[in-house]
Amino acid sequence: MDDGTRDYIRDLEAKLEAQGAAARDREADTAETIQSLLEDNEILQQRNQQLEWELDSLRDRLQDATALSDARGKELISAQTFLSTADNISVSEVISKIAALNEEVFQISAFLGDCLICRHEPPTPEQDLQEIFETLQRRLGTEIAFALSQQPHTEEKEPNRLLAQMVLQINLVKFCFRKIRAWHSDGELHHLLGDIFHGIRSSQQQAVSGRWRALTRSEIEFSSETWENEVMASISKIFAVARWDFPGPDQRTSFQRQLSTLFNAIKEIRLVLGQQFTSADLEVRIPRTDMVYDPTLLDEAYSDGRASEREARAEEVAGTIEMGLVKVQPLQGSERLQEEILLKPKVLLGPTLREALHPPSGTSYCREERRERMHRPLEGKN
Numbered sequence: 001m002d003d004g005t006r007d008y009i010r011d012l013e014a015k016l017e018a019q020g021a022a023a024r025d026r027e028a029d030t031a032e033t034i035q036s037l038l039e040d041n042e043i044l045q046q047r048n049q050q051l052e053w054e055l056d057s058l059r060d061r062l063q064d065a066t067a068l069s070d071a072r073g074k075e076l077i078s079a080q081t082f083l084s085t086a087d088n089i090s091v092s093e094v095i096s097k098i099a100a101l102n103e104e105v106f107q108i109s110a111f112l113g114d115c116l117i118c119r120h121e122p123p124t125p126e127q128d129l130q131e132i133f134e135t136l137q138r139r140l141g142t143e144i145a146f147a148l149s150q151q152p153h154t155e156e157k158e159p160n161r162l163l164a165q166m167v168l169q170i171n172l173v174k175f176c177f178r179k180i181r182a183w184h185s186d187g188e189l190h191h192l193l194g195d196i197f198h199g200i201r202s203s204q205q206q207a208v209s210g211r212w213r214a215l216t217r218s219e220i221e222f223s224s225e226t227w228e229n230e231v232m233a234s235i236s237k238i239f240a241v242a243r244w245d246f247p248g249p250d251q252r253t254s255f256q257r258q259l260s261t262l263f264n265a266i267k268e269i270r271l272v273l274g275q276q277f278t279s280a281d282l283e284v285r286i287p288r289t290d291m292v293y294d295p296t297l298l299d300e301a302y303s304d305g306r307a308s309e310r311e312a313r314a315e316e317v318a319g320t321i322e323m324g325l326v327k328v329q330p331l332q333g334s335e336r337l338q339e340e341i342l343l344k345p346k347v348l349l350g351p352t353l354r355e356a357l358h359p360p361s362g363t364s365y366c367r368e369e370r371r372e373r374m375h376r377p378l379e380g381k382n
Contacts, residue, residue: 088276095325095343097272098284101176101265102322102346108258109168112235115251116159118151119243132237139234140170141289143318143350147357151242159244163356166348167242170319171234172262175227177286177323179266180273183216185223193220201281201337206329210278217274227263228256281328286320286345293317298324299344302352318353322346 136145144167151160183193193216201209239245246252273282287298292314301321324345331338 087279089272091277091282091327091342094272094277094282097265097269098323098325098343101262101269102173104262104265105169105172105176105322106165108255108262109165109172111258112168112255113159113161113165115247116161116164116244117247118157118159119239119245129240132240136237136241139174140167141319143289143353144170145241147353148238148242150357151244159242160357163353164242164244166319166321166353166356167238168235169321170348171238172231173286173320173323175231175234176262176266177284177320179224179227180269180284182222184220185226201330206280207278210281213281214275214278217270222270224263224267228259231259232256282342283326283328285324285326287317287347289317289319291317293347293349297341297344299346300352301346301348302356315349315351317347318350319348320345321348 133145133149136148147163148167151163154160182190183197184190197209197213197216200212204212246255269284273284293300293316298317299322322345323343324341325343327340327342328337329340330336
């Protein structure tokens with residue numbers, strides 16, 4: 001083999017070796033690329049699986065959100081009803097109902113005042129009378145209790161019917177006031193529910209507190225079974241101290257029948273103030289018996305034109321013969337409450353009560369005259 005052939009073979013072998021090395025390099029690169037692609041594919045598969053899980057989760061959340069949206073939509077409809085400030089009765093209608101209740105109290109008191117008789121012998125032992133007198137002091141005030149205690153010592157053969165009407169009105173007004181405002185017939189529950197309501201009213205909007213009041217009142221069973229016994233027991237104490245009485249069982253039965261009308265009126269006002277009026281809180285009002293008379297807050301019964309003189313002397317209230325009505329609303333941006341007087345309570349002052357103890361000799365006013373005298377001067381002492 002000549003040198004040329006050998007050189008040719010060596011060149012060919014070198015080329016083949018170079019091509020083989022290049023092929024091996026390409027194979028290595030291809031293997032590396034394939035491995036990289038396999039790894040990328042695995043990563044993509046894992047990512048795809050993760051995305052599928054997330055998609056399933058989103059579908060579940062969307063389904064939950066849709067169900068929640070439907071539920072919230074229904075709740076919103078209910079909430080719109082719950083938070084509605086529309087009242088089922090107007091303020092003027094409420095005032096009329098309070099005035100009608102006051103008139104009913106007057107009619108019942110006047111009826112009883114008309115038919116009372118005097119008892120000449122005390123039916124109750126002296127020790128028990130003292131306890132009854134102290135009870136009347138707490139319930140009706142010292143001046144009323146004292147006025148009643150003086151009746152057995154008068155020389156009149158008939159009861160002081162004007163005084164009797166006044167005292168009976170004061171007694172019934174207090175009874176009506178307690179029953180209208182009561183949350184529950186049980187004292188502890190009454191205070192508990194009252195505290196809860198005041199907390200809600202001081203921290204929530206009127207729409208919330210008003211509707212809470214309405215719903216709570218609607219669910220509470222408020223019994224009136226003992227009302228007649230309560231009224232008769234309080235009247236028996238008045239009769240025991242003043243030595244008054246029913247002339248017979250017929251008058252007593254007639255009085256008890258009239259009480260049922262009064263009780264129905266109380267229940268109606270409880271419904272109106274508790275459930276039917278929610279845009280504000282309408283509350284009945286009577287002043288304390290030791291409150292100093294203020295003509296901006298109270299009206300004087302049997303006013304004789306000396307209101308300014310009595311105000312200057314700081315005359316105290318002896319009792320309330322007609323309930324008042326106020327609208328209570330929270331001040332915007334404050335926990336304080338503001339009150340708007342819608343109907344002033346009508347009160348009996350101490351001097352007027354003392355004047356009623358000494359009417360002109362032989363005077364006995366009929367019911368219509370007594371109603372008129374609630375708005376004009378007493379005759380007699382000045």
